[in-house]
Amino acid sequence: MIELAFLLLLGGLGPVLLAEALLARYEVLAYAAGWRTPASTLPADVPYARGADPDRPPDAYLVYLDGIGKRRFRDTRDGGQLVKALIAGAPELRVLGQVLPYSPLADPLADRPLWTWLRRHLGLLLFLHNVMQIFIAADHRYRPLYNRAVGTQIAAQLRLAGYRPDSGIPVVLLSYSGGAQVATGAVDELWSRLRSPLWLITLGGFHNGANDITHAQHLYRLTSAGDWIERVGTWIFPQRWRLLRRSGWNRADRAGKITVHPLDPATHIGPRSYISPDARLPDGRSHLDRTTDTVIALIRARHSATTGRSRPAE
Incomplete structure (x- = not known):
């Protein structure tokens, strides 16, 4: 009986996965053929950036590339908590949280009529689409x-x-999970x-390590021993193996461009994730607080080292 159920599951998912594999190629092929270009306009109620006063140059622009839960312009993975925390903690930054990493044409998946129906009946397909x-x-x-x-979309x-x-x-390209594949890939175009x-x-970060990040000044890798999803990425993509010395990732590593910051004991997803507002550390901070503090500290330290000016303590 169990074997029959397993076969039925595979039989049902097989065509779905095949259809998703074909659909996932459509946008990039439409872009290549010149049929469509990435959209740049946003809904009237979605600002192009939040944070620092637009009339004064900010210390940096931060673009947040969300994980595979991103389906619309608004932040969806955690209700926008990480973006809100970054804006509150670093008012010197202009923050963009609306970029769609999994749509080369900047076309919100959740707003398409067919996908609206599927979201109500087969929500798993939205997840599979972004994975593909x-x-x-x-x-x-x-x-x-x-x-x-996607580099064109971010630049616009x-x-x-x-x-x-x-x-x-x-x-600053801040990426969560699969957003790292997009962030490293957007470097040359930006x-x-x-x-x-x-x-x-x-x-x-879940990425294959093949993208050339020569034009990036530095990459900070925030990770955790409890993050098995990121660890799988380092196993399944050969370009992340030290053996392939000429991969983009390994060249950057040898050039001293990659710095690792552990965020143990956080997990990739779930109630103890990097962005959990409930999981607590011994010092009383939530995982969300620590991640926010770490990101802001890295940006400020880099800015200080680059300009020779440090921000006053807040």
Whole structure:
């Protein structure tokens, strides 16, 4: 009976996975063919950035690339708690939380009529769609196109948020989970379009290590021994293995561009995740508080080292 149930499950998921694999390619191929370009306008109630006064240059622009739960312009993974905490804790930053890492054309998945119906009846498909997009972004056949499309989307959103190319203001790409695949892939296009100092912060980053991050000044890897999902990424992608010395990841590592910051005992997801407001550390802070404090401290330290100016204690 168990074997029959397992076969039925596989029989049901097989066609779904095949359909998702085909659908996930559609956007990047439509972009490559010139049929569509990444959208840049946002709904009227979604700001292009929040935080620092738009009339004064911020210390940095921070772009948050969410994990696979991201389905619309608004922050969905944690109700926007991490973005809100960063804005509250670092008012000197201009923060963009609306970028869609899993849609090269910046087309919100949850707002499409068919997917609205599926969300009500088969929510798992939304999850599978974004998972498939990560693997499309990692596939050597589609990766250059995917990187260019999403890099174009991020650059457009930054310009609309007030960023001026050649201004020298740093752009920080903060990515969660699979957002790291997109963040590392967007580096070349962002450098080409904005010529900005680029800093990367990955939080439980799940990526294949193939993208060239030469134009990024540094990458901070926030991780935990309890994060088995990130660890799987280091196993299944050969470009993350030390043996492949010429991969983008290993070249950056040898150049001293990667710094690891442990956030033990956090997990990737669940009640003890990096962004949990309930899980507590011995010092009384929540996991969300510590992650926020760490991200802000890294940005401020980098800014201070670059400009020679440190911010006063708050």
